Amino acid sequence: MERSQMKQMPEDKNTFLVSKESLSLRQKTGQLFMPAVFINDTEEEVQKMEKLIQEHHIGSICFFHSRASAATNFEGKKKVVHNEKSLDRLKQLIYRYQKAAKIPLLIAMDAEWGLAMRIENTPQYPYAITLGASTNSISTLEEIGLRIGLDCKEAGINWNLAPVVDINNNPENPVIGYRSFGDDKNEVLSRASAFTEGMSKAGILNSIKHFPGHGDTATDSHLGLPVIDKSLQQLNENELFPFNGLIKKGVDSVMVGHLLVPQLDAEEPSTTSHIIITELLRNQLGFKGVIISDALNMHAVSKKYPEKGKLEATAFEAGMDVLCFSENVEEGIETILKTSSKVRIEESFERIWHLKEKVFLNKVSEKIHSTKNHQQLNRLAAEQSLTELYGNPDVVQDIKSSKFLNLWVGSPTQNLFSSKIHEEQRNEPWELTSSLIADEEKMKVSQNVVLAVFPPQVKPKGSFGFSSEQLELIKQLVQTKNVLLYLFGNPFALDLFDLDSTANAVMVYQDFEVFQEVAYQHFMGLLKASGRLPVKLKTFNP
Structure with a gap:
């Protein structure tokens, strides 16, 4: 088959042959758009999307869980209804949407920690912050990237909008935090590189995000426009470092975040900034692949x-190739056709077509497989990431060898850690509550x-979901007792507990069953x- 043609074989074995030379400029403009689709949509909405794909020659779609999920429910006021059969529904919708398309669609999803980011009852892998804590883990990271890629492939996803390569240098960041590999630019680069290499082996496209760096802000771009007030030199020294390194290694796409960088462009956010997209990313950093926007429905823009x-x-005029989560596809196509040149449209179309050739023509060998299943990989990650933060190790040994109180607090899916202590040592677990504190006999x-x-x-x-009463109880406990604390969650939560330099904590990062077993x-x-x-934590530095 010539490279100017593309072949797709859906389950019904129908064959579609499309010559890019036969496409009109309007059809090529449709290829620029990536509207959002929702796994748990109504039949009416699904049919509307099928019509949009068919009539406007949409190039790609991005799947989200539902219209009540974080993709549209920014304030968290809508209730997300869980669907135990979301994966089956996803596969059905992919088939329907591909069937509606004259040109095969690129099917995208945010699967940073696996399909579980969007779909119930699918394998969940550790957050990036957990993988950032792992030592001697580059091979594990590549294997996790491969495993996530294979999961995506089996589901029908061919473009994983991951990984996040933002530097996690603001503990109050409301949207990046745990999604970043950490605050060390070299570690972020090496870990993101391993992750993308694993995905590529599975034949899955990647997208590094959120250019030029969303880590150092306390504003959620779903709700407002974050400001990164740094010079180009400062950005080059830190935020741009992993982007630059990965671009040199070769990545499929770069996602531009919704950020105002006034020292680069005081007028336009990065999403619509020719200075940031074309002059910086395209020309100075030399990126030749697809540039994709962050979701255009976000309030920041x-x-x-x-x-x-x-x-x-x-x-688009600023240099974007793919317009993700456009809610105005028809109007967008018309406006681009009126305001942009044929040459400009052709440039972006060619980049998108190249990705489609990579997915649909360059078939990955079916023999590619992971040597470990997701539970085995999670155990490896749990063992490699477990982190001791001991201010006084002697106290730790005293606690372990004594008759200690077996306490827990928070919202575990299941508390296997405390239960295991009870099972093996006959030490009954108690939930830390005001009534427990008041029970002098137990205390x-x-x-x-x-x-x-x-x-x-x-x-x-909202203090990671802790109530003010819970925080006060934890603070009271660490001030009056010898405490060995195991934290099954975001390490920044440690800053809430008023721990001093002699405190002893163990970071477990996740509450998965295997992480609790390892703990x-x-x-x-x-x-x-x-x-x-x-x-780096703000207050707790043992």
Whole structure:
């Protein structure tokens, strides 16, 4: 088959042959658009999308869970209804949407920690911050990237909008935090590189994000426009470092975040900035691949452009190739056709067509497989990331060898760690509550405490989901007892507990069953902690 043609073989074995030379300029403009689609949409909405794909020659679609998920429910006011059969539904919709398309669609999803980021009952892998804590883990990271890629491939996803390569240098970042590999630019680069290499082996496209760097902000770009007030020299020294390194290694696409960088462009956010997209990313960094926008429905940019199609056309003219989560496809196509040149449209179309050739013509060998399943990889990650933050190691040994209080606090899916202590040592677990603190008989059992902490949320907003009462109880406990704290969540939560330099904590990062098992083995002295904290905490520095 000639490279100017493309072949797709859906399940019904129909064959589609498309010559790019036969496409009109309007059809090529449709290829620039990546509207959002929702796994748990109504039949009416699905049919509307099928019609949009068919009539406007859409180039790609991006799957989200539902219209009540974070993709549109920025304030978190809508209730997300879970669907145990979301994966089956996803596959059905991919088939329908591909069938509606004259040109095979690129099917995208954010699967940073696997399909579980969007789909129930699918393998979930550790967050990037956990993988950033792992030592001797580059091979594990590549294997996780491969495994996630194979999961995507089996589901029908061919473009994973991952990994995040933002530097995690602001502990109050409300949207990046746990999604970043850490605050060390070299570690972020090496880990992101391993992850993308694994995905590429599975034949899955990648997208490094959020250019030029979304890490150093306390504003959620879903709700407002973050400001990164740094010079180009400062950005080159830190934020741009992993982008530059990965571009030189070769990546499929770069996602541009919604950020205002006034020292580079005081007028336009990065989404619509010719200076940032074309002059910096395309020309100075020499990126030749596809540049994709972050979701255009996000308030950081959508509120600035109330006229339908104007945002899409402005972003495109600034240098964007793919317009993700455009809510105004028809108007966007019309505006681009009116305001952009044929040469400009052809440039972006050729880049997108190249990705389609890579996916649909360069078939990856079916023999590619992972040597480990997702549970085995999660165990490896758990063992390699476990991090001791000991201010007074002698106290740790005293606690473990004594009759200690077995306490827990937070919202665990299941508390296997405390239960295992009870099962093996007949040490009953108690939830840390005001009534427990008031129960002098129970609290007099020991001056020593093992406290398992399960933050209700992974994001810092609202103190990671802890109530003010829970935080006060933890603070009271660490001030009056000898406490060994195991944290099954975001390490930045440690800053909430008023720990001093003599405090002892163990970072477990996730509350998966296998992570809790590994934490218990560590507690029993059967496993040494080899992880390192991937970020700097504000207050707790043992």
